[in-house]
Amino acid sequence: MGTVGFIGLGIMGGRMVRNVLKAGHRLQVYNRTASKAEGLRGLGAAIAASAREAAAGADRVVTIVSDPPALSAVLEGPDGAFAGCAPGTLVIDMSTVDPATSQAMAAKAQALGLRYLEAPVTGGVGAAEQGTLTIMAGGTPEDFAAAKPLLDTMGKKVLHVGPMGHGSVLKLATNLVAACIVSAMNEGLVLAAKAGLDPAMVSEVLAERSPLIGRTAPRILAGQFAATFPLRLSHKDTQLALAAGRQLGVPLFTTGTVAQLQGAALARGMGDLDQTATIQVLEAIAGVSVRKRDA
Amino acid sequence: MGTVGFIGLGIMGGRMVRNVLKAGHRLQVYNRTASKAEGLRGLGAAIAASAREAAAGADRVVTIVSDPPALSAVLEGPDGAFAGCAPGTLVIDMSTVDPATSQAMAAKAQALGLRYLEAPVTGGVGAAEQGTLTIMAGGTPEDFAAAKPLLDTMGKKVLHVGPMGHGSVLKLATNLVAACIVSAMNEGLVLAAKAGLDPAMVSEVLAERSPLIGRTAPRILAGQFAATFPLRLSHKDTQLALAAGRQLGVPLFTTGTVAQLQGAALARGMGDLDQTATIQVLEAIAGVSVRKRDA
Amino acid sequence: MGTVGFIGLGIMGGRMVRNVLKAGHRLQVYNRTASKAEGLRGLGAAIAASAREAAAGADRVVTIVSDPPALSAVLEGPDGAFAGCAPGTLVIDMSTVDPATSQAMAAKAQALGLRYLEAPVTGGVGAAEQGTLTIMAGGTPEDFAAAKPLLDTMGKKVLHVGPMGHGSVLKLATNLVAACIVSAMNEGLVLAAKAGLDPAMVSEVLAERSPLIGRTAPRILAGQFAATFPLRLSHKDTQLALAAGRQLGVPLFTTGTVAQLQGAALARGMGDLDQTATIQVLEAIAGVSVRKRDA
């Protein structure tokens, strides 16, 4: 099955890597904060001291980090993965970045004699854990075919959506929809709570509109804002979507409004909380809480 | 099982009534446009010439019409259902109206010695047909208990959500979420289409975010804008939600933006098309179509 | 010069009436809160006990009240001005209402054999005091000609803008522009303050953009939020503009966003403060104040 370099062990990567391990791959892992890698040692993974080291001798390298600068940091430079890759190695980036970043990184990889596939994911923490993510790959058919067996260990729906950049666009599209759903849910919850309805009842009915509401509304009601998807990253994606809209000439009114609401929550220091924490801005303005403990 | 007066045979009512008939109730139906009632004659329903006549002799009366003025038209006045009801009759309004309208109608019913329950529904055309609607009733526990067996013939999840008005608020909350999801879907679809992605692929991935997207995106791609939920009514609900937000002191930024986008589509004469027709405004601005035939 | 019935002595009316008095008209004044009329007694005005009494024997009747229901209250019913008017009396409504209200009131006046002109004003408290308002009249050329000498005592630019309803539309248009300017000013002030700039310097530069900013920004910086134009009324006008936009098929995205920001301030109980108080919502979110005393 060969050796896989796996770089990025955050909320998503830390769960996805376990499914790669379970499938029997030999793994060399690296994370900027080294402590997050420790738990994998016992499962048989080799802990690398740099992205370069994680890539050395691997035939496929997976990266999943938080944003374009973080991606550049693990791929480029003397300690980056590119520097460690043997010619012809397939680099698979599963981060959420903008299409221009994917295209730029792919061009750099190609110039170095490497292969590159973008393969961002959706489905959240639960799907990452269970290996049932949706994976939206952009790149050549050959690189997709070469990556597919590995991607199948992490995802249930593994799609080749088009050439380089198309995977990122689709990821941004699905994330803007998610951000808008969260914002709409917040408005529905707060409106109903202010009218005196039981938030649990409201939450149950709104959950029919979206599995994302089904997963997140009960956590909001319980006051659980530990991030499964941090507001900081959701806002980053919303901004990338708006930037793509600008470049492509597609006005995104709903997304633009949601971006400002997220900005309001960020201004209040909520970046590391879950993306649903934006509801607290609305609650503060409306003078009501949807949480039992605060009622 | 007694006799049921059923008033309003539109997109939803015309489907719901069949499940009431199947359950063995005796039915007296009325619709403003009489032709829509004809098909029920063969199924055993009596066709009434007025809302008053439909209510005469019934022990329960169901109304499901398009908005507050339409509700007033079928309940009040010399030919209205209230005039036909025997004392103690239970009137169940399943229309989507604002809480103030429900409260006003309930007060009028009470003054006439009648009982009144609001019971708006969600789930769309499919659930109306299959009798699997979610029904959100507001009113007294006694009236809810009296209505429940009848409501069970039309819905799968039949909830008593609180006193009079709470059903309407919850309905408005769930509909504002739906309107925002449609708007977000439109933005995601058009963004990805302009970037060159295959809309069918995008549609499939976005469908994971919401069953509403799963039902409506394929219709959009096929150019089917015949209304399952007309834009005119969706906009009416969005406006009622914004009005409730004003009265309750809950700003609804996302919903407010979506209301203007719906207004833009209405300005182009799309009121009788499906609520998803708002995508055509975005497509016109962006200069791209997500439909094969137009591509 | 004849006798003028003057109904409504609020922030605007209370100042405008003095210019009518100064011009030598005989005046019969009425205000719901009687105490506001007292100061005019010494200036020679007769204090009426009802709107009807203020209209009795007058050849022209001026109304300037806060909104459509208040207008209906002073014009209609047994104690309303219509009941006191002799046939042929010219009623001039200077309130800000929607075109449909103007048209409905004009029709009622006509049915009673009265003449009716809508003549809303702009210019703020200062212009009301100095008799330099801009007055936008809608109605017939004859009624406008008959009203003009009286309107000239209150305004500098007295325009006949079209048939009944056109005056209201123009007033709503100019007020939506004002509301958006206030909102833009707030964003500019808070952005610059958060960056560390001196708000007084910012205020001076932004004032070049609009005399409204020139008048209001220094008051904001001094913490003076006593209403010259209450947020409650500004929000009412914004809502009337949005309603007109819906009826006419004109989406108003900017105004719609401003309406939600105003709603946020109303939710915090600021309705009786000046319309500029919306800046406090933004300051609370951004965690900064543009006022010296709070800095």
Place this chain on the structure above:
Amino acid sequence: MGTVGFIGLGIMGGRMVRNVLKAGHRLQVYNRTASKAEGLRGLGAAIAASAREAAAGADRVVTIVSDPPALSAVLEGPDGAFAGCAPGTLVIDMSTVDPATSQAMAAKAQALGLRYLEAPVTGGVGAAEQGTLTIMAGGTPEDFAAAKPLLDTMGKKVLHVGPMGHGSVLKLATNLVAACIVSAMNEGLVLAAKAGLDPAMVSEVLAERSPLIGRTAPRILAGQFAATFPLRLSHKDTQLALAAGRQLGVPLFTTGTVAQLQGAALARGMGDLDQTATIQVLEAIAGVSVRKRDA
């Protein structure tokens, strides 16, 4: 009076430079498109072949170009102004850029032993021509004092608003206010036109709200969309303001909505038209024109 290098002869710079000439300064001018410089030859200006050449031997260098990349292009690199400056030369950038760009350029200048002042302007084409601009300088008091006599030839209100970056923030604040005013004007004009009012009358009344409306509305009504401030640049500034809002933690809801409306106009290819061209998007949606020729 010394020698001034003047780089950037666009809509603004091309007018401002004439006032510098009139004041008696020796001038070395450079523009990327050389033809724009030709007209100045007869007025005594030396035409430089590069930004570097324009800076050579000058004791003060003025730059006024369209955006951060254009600024970098004329200042940096082997042919840039920095390369031509003698040690201690004062570089005055009058472009509209973001504070981070000003700070970065100032740091680079300092590293090269140069002095740097940001001094963006407001007032439009007319004020540029008449030398009555408002100039908002950021930098040290010493550099401001050294630049003031030169700035006085171009502006009427020449302000030192704070340290490096503060000038840019204030410029972004005043431009976001302008963009919102234009958007509000558009909404008021189209609403009133759809209601049947004479746009010229509406334009006259709205002009009281802002001199910017007074300057631009008549041009819109005459169908004149040749840029005095191109939409492309206005949108660039709006985006810089939103970016500053994100960095500083200030949500800008109104500006965010206006940015999407500008994006809609850009999507229709209007970037080189005046910023007021956004009204055409609204007109297209509403199905009405405010221009006589199109009526």
